[in-house]
Amino acid sequence: MLPSTLPITVNTESGEVRSHVGAEELAGIIARLGGEGDRFAVVERTERAAGAEDAESGADAGGGGDHYIQTWHEGDGPYEVEYREGTAERHFGVRMESAGEVTAVFVAWARGEEGWADGYAWERVRFPAEEEPGPGSDPELLAEAEAEAGRMIRCGFGTAEEITEAVSDHFHADGGTPLSVPAARRIVRRLWRERLAEQEGWPEVTDADRVAAAFAALNGSGVTARMHFACCGNCAFTEIGGEAAEGDHGFVFFYYDDTRHAADGGGLLLTYGAHGEDGKDGEEGGKETAAAVGREVVAALTTAGLSVKWDGDPDRAIRVEPLEWRRRLPAA
Numbered sequence: 630m631l632p633s634t635l636p637i638t639v640n641t642e643s644g645e646v647r648s649h650v651g652a653e654e655l656a657g658i659i660a661r662l663g664g665e666g667d668r669f670a671v672v673e674r675t676e677r678a679a680g681a682e683d684a685e686s687g688a689d690a691g692g693g694g695d696h697y698i699q700t701w702h703e704g705d706g707p708y709e710v711e712y713r714e715g716t717a718e719r720h721f722g723v724r725m726e727s728a729g730e731v732t733a734v735f736v737a738w739a740r741g742e743e744g745w746a747d748g749y750a751w752e753r754v755r756f757p758a759e760e761e762p763g764p765g766s767d768p769e770l771l772a773e774a775e776a777e778a779g780r781m782i783r784c785g786f787g788t789a790e791e792i793t794e795a796v797s798d799h800f801h802a803d804g805g806t807p808l809s810v811p812a813a814r815r816i817v818r819r820l821w822r823e824r825l826a827e828q829e830g831w832p833e834v835t836d837a838d839r840v841a842a843a844f845a846a847l848n849g850s851g852v853t854a855r856m857h858f859a860c861c862g863n864c865a866f867t868e869i870g871g872e873a874a875e876g877d878h879g880f881v882f883f884y885y886d887d888t889r890h891a892a893d894g895g896g897l898l899l900t901y902g903a904h905g906e907d908g909k910d911g912e913e914g915g916k917e918t919a920a921a922v923g924r925e926v927v928a929a930l931t932t933a934g935l936s937v938k939w940d941g942d943p944d945r946a947i948r949v950e951p952l953e954w955r956r957r958l959p960a961a
Contacts, residue, residue, distance in 0.1 A: 635739040638822060640671045644788030644959055648675055648825055652736050659735065660728040662702040671699040672735055673822060695815055698738045700731050711754055712738065712746070721751040767807065770800065771816070774808055778817050782824050783892035784885075785837065785956025786857045793817045821958065828957055836935065837956035840897065840949065843926075843933040844881075852925055853880040853904070857888045862900060870904060879903050879922030881947075888954075896938075896950030901926050919943035 634649040639658060643666055647654070658670055674696065698712040708731045711722040725731050737745035777799050781792045797813040800806045844854035853873045859865035865884045873880065881901040883891075891897040903918040920943040930937050930949060938948040 635736065636675050637672050637739045638675050638825060640673075640789055640818070640821075641667060642669050642790065643667050644790060646789070646821070646825065646958060652732070655735060655739075656728070656732040659700065659702075659708075659732050662700070662708075662728075663704055668703050669699060669701045671697055671818070672739065673697045673818070674739065675822070675826070695818070697818075698735055700725075700735075702728075710734065712751075718753070720754045721746075722754045723749045723751050725749075770807060774799070774813060775816050775820070778813070778820050780889055780892060782817070782820050782958070783954070784857065784888045785892075785954075785958060786888065788959055789817055789821050790814075792821075824958055828955075831955055831957075835955040835957075836949075836952050837954055839933040839935050840930075843929040843935065846929045846932070847881060847926065848874075850925070850929075851876055851878050852922060853877045853882075855880075855882040857885060858882040859884045861886070865900065873904055877904055879918075879925065881922070881926045891949075891952060891954040892956075894954075896948045896952050897954070899926060899947040899949065901947060902943075916943045923947060 634651050635655065637650065637655075638646065638648045639650055639655065640646055641658065641662075647658075650658075655672075662668055662670060695713050696715065698710070700711075701709040707724040707726055708728070709722065710725050710731055711720065713720040725734070734745065734749075774796055778792060778796045781787055781795060787795065793810060793814045796817060797806050797808050797810045800808045841856065844856055847854040853869060855865075855869065855872055858872075859868055859882075862884055865882050869880045869882055879902065881899050883897060883899050887898050901919065901922050903915070903922055920941060923939060923941070923943060926947055927937050927939055930947075935949050936951060938950060939945065
């Protein structure tokens with residue numbers, strides 16, 4: 630009897646990620662493709678499918694390199710279907726006319742069925758040389774790219790495609806980057822899959838979930854609360870006023886480097902204060918209104934079940950620690 634779900638992870642252009650989907654669910658994903666921002670799906674095995682073989686040579690498909698099948702569909706055009714078994718030399722493509730055809734091939738591939746690719750005139754997909762740096766092309770650059778991608782994934786706020794673009798841009802200089810988007814995507818895809826596997830062992834509610842719950846409560850009580858907000862503290866201070874809802878009297882945020890610090894195993898630093906005139910009632914009055922906001926933030930965090938370090942001084946940041954930052958990857 631065939632399993633009710635397939636041992637795969639599906640990534641779509643919209644940033645959606647689904648694991649262990651059923652054949653009907655996969656069919657629905659493929660059938661809907663075609664609109665702006667939702668034109669492709671990439672499928673990877675989450676575990677070795679029994680009997681999976683390379684359709685062209687019969688070689689074991691469980692070796693090194695990338696192993697996936699994907700499709701692109703735009704408007705009423707055909708489905709561009711490709712699969713890769715390890716290296717660029719083992720990357721093949723073909724056009725299919727219907728979502729049903731594509732689904733049947735994807736399901737057979739996912740189950741490792743013998744001859745899953747038979748009946749189609751697959752042709753090798755050739756890539757420009759600049760898009761295919763091999764694993765040994767620059768070990769130091771690839772190691773740095775992997776570290777940067779891992780850090781962004783651990784933060785838990787970007788989609789796989791956003792992180793891919795950011796990792797490639799991380800090396801941008803003199804009008805170009807030595808790490809192409811396809812090369813960055815291969816790194817991100819692997820680390821993303823590993824993070825999804827880690828998530829399966831996480832508790833139902835993590836510390837990152839508790840932070841999100843506290844911020845949601847603050848947003849509903851007159852404090853503008855923003856997570857992973859802006860690239861730096863100066864930008865965050867400049868922009869937080871524009872985020873305020875009518876009647877908001879205070880704010881709290883943590884910016885990108887704060888998230889990275891938490892994701893790297895440190896505590897989470899929170900910046901807070903009073904909006905507008907609430908924070909300008911003389912030096913002492915301004916400090917007291919800021920401290921009052923700080924007390925609201927601390928109360929929300931402790932109610933959510935988090936430990937907080939703050940001495941009540943409005944000139945000091947609130948620190949959430951100890952903290953194990955485990956934020957689930959975005960599903961969409």
